[in-house]
Each structure stands twice: as structure tokens, then as C-alpha cells.
Amino acid sequence: MKILILGVTGFIGGTVLAEVMDSTEPELSGAAVTVLLRRQSPESDTARETILRNHYTTNSGSIASFDVAFFSGLEATDELEIIARGFDIIINTAEACDNLPAAEAIIRGLEARSAASTETTSPAVPVLIHCSGTGVIMDTALGEPDAHDTEIYSDADSLKIAALPPTNVHRDVDLCVAAANNKNIKTVTVVPPLVYGLGRGLFKRHSVQIPGFVTRCLALTPHRVEYIGRGLSKWSNVHVRDIAHAFVVVLCRVVRELTALDGGYYFAEAGENTWKDVAEGVARAVGKVVGQEVGCVSLTDEEVRERFPGVLRRHYDSSNSRSRAVKIRELGWKPVFSWKTPLLDDLEREVLYQIDLAKSLAA
Incomplete structure (x- = not known):
């Protein structure tokens, strides 16, 4: 099983990588993880690759191998599509909320992989685990409360979520990802709220x-x-370690029981x-x-x-921006x-x- 993670130099993505590499879940046994970095300069590329390889090449978790790859950036959609064809599962935390062309390129790559596949593997079809954000449900209250608790969004309330305007923050990309969820590929959107805490990544450890x-x-x-x-x-809100673990929970479930997940939102909140x-x-x-x-x-x-x-x-x-994480708790996620x-x-x-x-x- 080949897993690609984008955004590992970021706050959430770096912590997701750490949690994936540390995981001892049996579903990840023997998996190969590759991280994808944007090319900068030869000196910067070498430095970042060295830091990552020194830290993750040897690990005590279930992951069998670790690799670092480079590309021209999210705007290089043809290149990104070709790269995406080489992986069973892609976790995208790299400016994922608002980059529609990049999301479309990843989806095209996974669809091409699915069409060309003749193997019986786990997961049964390629998977995209997409990172959005609860900015998609925020209002314009300017400090005023939601007095009647009318603006609380549960990820189990698919009708209320479906009614979100396509002009909301992140929504165009979220709709694209959800629409791609079909018999050929599986898509899941993890939606963090306010994220706090010190990240575990090797580069950016602070939120915004x-x-x-x-x-x-x-x-x-x-x-x-x-x-x-x-x-x-x-x-x-949620601690960065807990949101990263939410990605691991989703990752393991798509390997073990792909049909247990729908293609919609998975909130992850703890308070x-x-x-x-x-x-x-x-x-x-x-x-x-x-x-x-x-x-x-x-x-x-x-x-x-x-x-x-x-x-x-x-x-x-x-x-x-008030969310309730029903579905991911049903998968076994428990914030610490x-x-x-x-x-x-x-x-x-x-x-x-x-x-x-x-x-x-x-x-």
C-alpha cells in the first residue's frame, strides 16, 4: 500500500505525518509513505529532505518505508496528476482548503490509477483524504453569540450541510472532492475547527x-x-495532536472497511x-x-x-463556527x-x- 502525504511542512500536515509514522495500527503494516515537497532551491531542498529522512527513515511504527519526493508546486497540475497516479491513498493538507485546480488534478490522477488497476488491493479503490476547515460554516457575527443554537452543524446532518452555499469559504473545493466519491475512487473530507497546541511537525509547529x-x-x-x-x-476547537489522530483513524478505516465511510464531511472537535x-x-x-x-x-x-x-x-x-463530530466518533476517534x-x-x-x-x- 502506497500512501502520499502533501503539506508536511505545515502545521497540521507535519503533525499528521508524525502521527502516521508513529502509528502501530495493523492496517498500516507494511505501508510505504512518501511525502511531497515543493521545490525551492537546491540548498533548501537538500536541507528539508535531510531533516525528514533523518527523522523518519527509522521508526517504531507499522509503516515499512519512508521516502521524499519533490514537485514544482500545486499550480503544476499536470505534474501533480501524474504523481497522484502512483499512490493508493493521498492525504492532502497542502493549502488543500482553497486550491481547486490541485484537488481536481489529484482526483484525475486517482481516477486514472483506478481505471488502470487490475490488482485486488486494500483499499479496493484509490482514496483521497482531503483537509478542509470549519471556515465553511462560519457566519459574520462579529463577536455576537449564536443565541438560539441554530448554527450548530453536525456532520451527521447531511441535509443541513448540503444546503451550505457554494460561495462559502472552502466550499467549491469541498464540493469537487465530494462529487468525486464514486465506485472508482473514495473521497473523505476531514474538517478541523480552531486548532491549538504545539504541532509535532519538523518545520511549522504553530497555528494561525x-x-x-x-x-x-x-x-x-x-x-x-x-x-x-x-x-x-x-x-x-481541537488540539493539533487530536486532529492529526483523526486523520489516522480515517486512514485505518478506509484500509480496513472502505464502505464504512461516506464521501462527506468528518468534523473533529473536542469543545x-x-x-x-x-x-x-x-x-x-x-x-x-x-x-x-x-x-x-x-x-x-x-x-x-x-x-x-x-x-x-x-x-x-x-x-x-460550531461543529459536532458525530461520524468520526463512531469510527472510534476520542480526543485526548x-x-x-x-x-x-x-x-x-x-x-x-x-x-x-x-x-x-x-x-
Whole structure:
């Protein structure tokens, strides 16, 4: 069984790779894993390949072999299609949410592999495990709550999900992936919410949304954490280790029992937070690190437009995006981390990281 993973230099993808390589699940016994990297420069390519091979060539999990391959990038769709033909399972976390041509190329490659196959293998047909995000269900609340709990999306409610507008964030790619789920190939879309925690990847170990609060706080004098509106809108959340394990659960199930999965969304959440919760957590962490009290401030409408000139970025830090992971729990996925237990430690590490990063850039 040949598995290709894209996006391993990223936050989620790097942690997915670590969890796959560490897995001792019998379904992965004897599997060959290849990671696909975008070519940069000869020096960078050699350095990244060396780091990956040194870390993963010898592992204690079920995976039998590890390899590194390079390509011109997601925009090189003809090349990507040819590469995709060589694999039984592809896990795509590389800018996967919004790159429609790349998703189409991968699907064409897997369909070509299926058409040419005469072997009886496991899985029975090629599989694409696609990474999306719950930005697809976020609203434009700007800090206001979902007062009547009307905007909670369960992955078991296929009718409500089917009604999502095709213009929503990520939705065009998600629809393409779902439409490709047929007798010739299998597609599954894993949909992370707000992801926190320190990643296990060898390159990017930090997320985007929460570190953004830290960066903005440290840039202000005196330090303060700003949030939008009343900060009462909610996002579901999950630790990066738990979302990575969700990919492993899906991977093992498509090998063991392909028909157990449909081609739709698989949410993976472990709780919820308001954006004011995030702001207060960041304030405590920054205050502890710098040794002074740090407060939280609600931004005025004018300040919101100034701080967040991009409408999409503004909504990511102030919307409701509430999901319920029913289907993946039925597959046996159980999140290990809870929001409050590791968050303060994670935030303190993030503050120290951002301070060190600022010093290195200023040197």
C-alpha cells in the first residue's frame, strides 16, 4: 500500500505525518509513505529532505518505508496528476482548503490509477483524504453569540450541510472532492475547527488564529489583547495532536472497511470557546511572561476596520463556527486534550516563541 502525504511542512500536515509514522495500527503494516515537497532551491531542498529522512527513515511504527519526493508546486497540475497516479491513498493538507485546480488534478490522477488497476488491493479503490476547515460554516457575527443554537452543524446532518452555499469559504473545493466519491475512487473530507497546541511537525509547529492574538498583543504598548465586538461568538476547537489522530483513524478505516465511510464531511472537535475566552487566555499568558498585568479591550467598529482590513480575516477572529463530530466518533476517534488543560501552557510557549522571533528579526 502506497500512501502520499502533501503539506508536511505545515502545521497540521507535519503533525499528521508524525502521527502516521508513529502509528502501530495493523492496517498500516507494511505501508510505504512518501511525502511531497515543493521545490525551492537546491540548498533548501537538500536541507528539508535531510531533516525528514533523518527523522523518519527509522521508526517504531507499522509503516515499512519512508521516502521524499519533490514537485514544482500545486499550480503544476499536470505534474501533480501524474504523481497522484502512483499512490493508493493521498492525504492532502497542502493549502488543500482553497486550491481547486490541485484537488481536481489529484482526483484525475486517482481516477486514472483506478481505471488502470487490475490488482485486488486494500483499499479496493484509490482514496483521497482531503483537509478542509470549519471556515465553511462560519457566519459574520462579529463577536455576537449564536443565541438560539441554530448554527450548530453536525456532520451527521447531511441535509443541513448540503444546503451550505457554494460561495462559502472552502466550499467549491469541498464540493469537487465530494462529487468525486464514486465506485472508482473514495473521497473523505476531514474538517478541523480552531486548532491549538504545539504541532509535532519538523518545520511549522504553530497555528494561525490564536498566535495572531499573541502577535498583535505584543506589538501594542502597553500590551493589551484586542477582540471584536462582545467576543461572545463561538468556535469549536481541537488540539493539533487530536486532529492529526483523526486523520489516522480515517486512514485505518478506509484500509480496513472502505464502505464504512461516506464521501462527506468528518468534523473533529473536542469543545468550544468564545473569542473573549481566547483574548483572556492570551492576556494571562502574556502577563505571566512579561511580568505585568495585561488587559483585554473590545475594538470599536472603526478600530476593527483598521486592524482587520481584510473582511475574511476579520470574520475568522469574530464569527461563530460550531461543529459536532458525530461520524468520526463512531469510527472510534476520542480526543485526548481538553481546551482549558493545556491551553495556558501552550499560550505561554507561544508568547516566548513570538518574543524570540521578534528579537531574531530585529538582530
